[in-house]
Amino acid sequence: MTGARQTKSLRALRRCLTELDVVLPLLTEAEEVRYYERLHRLATLTAQPHP
Structure with a gap:
């Protein structure tokens, strides 16, 4: 995958994580x-930078 x-x-x-946090309540x-x-954990793991 290219940098851009x-x-x-x-x-x-990250937008998905923000939206998930809005839905939680x-x-x-x-x-x-x-x-x-489960969705939050998957999105968090996926959004973390990989070496």
Whole structure:
């Protein structure tokens, strides 16, 4: 992946993390919260820079 494409992808993932954080207070069921946590963890791992 080129540097510009990678930068764009990381920005998109960070936006997703922000949106997930906005949704969290709206979740009421335990299953919804677990799903949110999995999505958040995946987005966080993906957004981390790799050597």
